[in-house]
Amino acid sequence: MERKLEIFIDEEDEGRSVSDILRRRAGMTRAQIRSVKFRPGGLTADGCRVRSSDCLIRGQVLQVLLGEEAEEEQGCLWIPDPSPLEILYEDEDIIGINKPSGVVTHPSPGHFADSLANRLANYFSAGKDEYRMQIRPIGRLDKDTSGIVLFAKNQVAASKLEAQRRVGRLEKEYLALVRGCPAARTGAVMAPIGKSPDSLMKMQVCSGGKPACTYYETVEEGTEWSLLRLRLETGRTHQIRVHMAWLGHPLLGDSLYGSGPEHGVDRAALHAAGLFFDQPFSGKRIRLAAALPEDMRGICKEMFSCFIGNCGPYETKPSGGITLRRKE
Structure with missing residues (x-):
């Protein structure tokens, strides 16, 4: 899935190499940078191709193509499932889904075409009969557990979210x-x-x-x-x-x-x-x-006599009923 990341070069970036900027600003690993730089149009500055060793100046715009050009050959072949999909949040890098109970997160024996990932494939495929792409859940829920499942739309986002999960x-x-x-x-x-x-x-x-x-x-x-x-x-x-x-x-x-x-x-x-x-x-x-x-x-x-509303997750109300809104 193609995703173009733009980084505006500031005073602290000036004189640094593209590789240094990507590690510092985007948190990309050397392996991820190597993968990007060999992609057609993978690394550009102000529309011109650059090497990972090139140094940039303040005011330039570094563009990074995070989409994986080989995904259509390397990704799994999905059978899209048109069942309903409740999207809680979506941006260029991630999508959060509210999974109903009784649905597996990822295909498994007996559930090769009706998993949550199959529903997501239907959403991404725009009605195609088949869809070949990497679908990356960040953690999974058991079949009978309902609730939030997060998916990354590109490998770099997946890597960064997994790192967040490891450190809490x-x-x-x-x-x-x-x-x-x-x-x-x-x-x-x-x-x-x-x-x-x-x-x-x-x-x-x-x-x-x-x-x-x-x-x-x-x-x-x-x-x-x-x-x-x-x-x-x-x-x-x-x-x-x-x-x-x-x-x-x-x-x-x-x-x-x-x-x-x-x-x-x-x-x-x-x-x-x-x-x-x-x-x-x-x-x-x-x-x-x-x-x-x-x-x-x-x-x-x-x-529960004082139960309030739909019980969304973050803050206990003074009455003892719950909307559970987290205090930060």
Whole structure:
């Protein structure tokens, strides 16, 4: 997918090489710069082709073609899925989608043509029967988990967002309905997670597992169920579901770690409600919000007397109801 990045050369850039400017201003790696410079029209200044070793002067405009000219040959061949796609945010580098439960993020056995990525391929392909391109999810959600999934439109943006994820600058917040209520209204669960010897799908807390840390906060407390806000420091398989079940508070509807469907909810009641990250090139802080899906919203309205609205993710209201707006 073609993306032309423009960098205006200022006083600090003057006399520096194109390669230095791209590393300093765009955060590109040497490998990414090498890939760009061999592309037709990959590096230009004021419309004229330049080499990565050329030095620029103040007032020039450096243009970088981030689109991958070989993507149509190298990318995956997608079957576009015309199913609805709820776009929360889009710019030249990224697109944020609100994934419904029951949809896999990326093609997998049994879901080669109906994943969220297939829906995105339909959006990008403008109605074509086939679409060949790289589609880059930044993290994934389990099939039954609803909420925000972020995709990068070019390899450089993907690399920069993955770097943010590694250092915790890209953060995702979840909302979950759990049985009972943790004794402490806020806390951290630090317990290693590994595979269960009794199931191919199931994970468990075990001494030989990988380190895992989950932070939680009780947002609403009911007689039978509570609504928690959670954030992960690590990203282990089924981490929230495993940690909450281990605490004695399994998720509503969770057939693998809890008691299965209840109150009309037939999946683990987990929703990725908020995402915070820096735009890969401008550095602008972006906050995305996805309202609770109908199954979880209906339970909240039924069980919590002071529940407010659609429960978008960031700030607890003084009444105790939630719109969960994050304070920065």
